[in-house]
Amino acid sequence: MNQVISILDSERIKYTVADNGNITIGGHLDLRGIDITSLPDNLTIGGHLYLSGTGITSLPDNLTIGGHLYLSRTVITSLPDNLTIGGHL
Structure with a gap:
C-alpha cells in the first residue's frame, strides 16, 4: 500500500x-x-484505471x-471473481 500512496502523492492524485x-x-x-x-486490496476508483505498461x-x-x-501491455492473465467494473474491460 505504501508504494501506491507514494505514487498518488507524487502524481498529486486526490x-x-x-x-x-x-x-x-x-x-x-x-x-x-x-x-x-x-x-x-479493497481499492476503489471512481473513474477509469489505466495499467498499460506496468509491472502489475x-x-x-x-x-x-x-x-x-x-490492461494492454501487462502480463495479467486472469481476473479476480470479486472484481467490479462499471465500464468496459
Whole structure:
C-alpha cells in the first residue's frame, strides 16, 4: 500500500484512506508506464484505471472501478471473481 500512496502523492492524485486502510480515488487513476508491481486490496476508483505498461501481474481482491479498465501491455492473465467494473474491460 505504501508504494501506491507514494505514487498518488507524487502524481498529486486526490484520495482518501478509511480507518480500515481502504483507499478510495474519486476520479481516474492513470498508472501507464509507472514502475508499480501491485495494488492494495479493497481499492476503489471512481473513474477509469489505466495499467498499460506496468509491472502489475495480478489484480487485488475487491477492486472496484467505476469506469473502464485498461490492461494492454501487462502480463495479467486472469481476473479476480470479486472484481467490479462499471465500464468496459
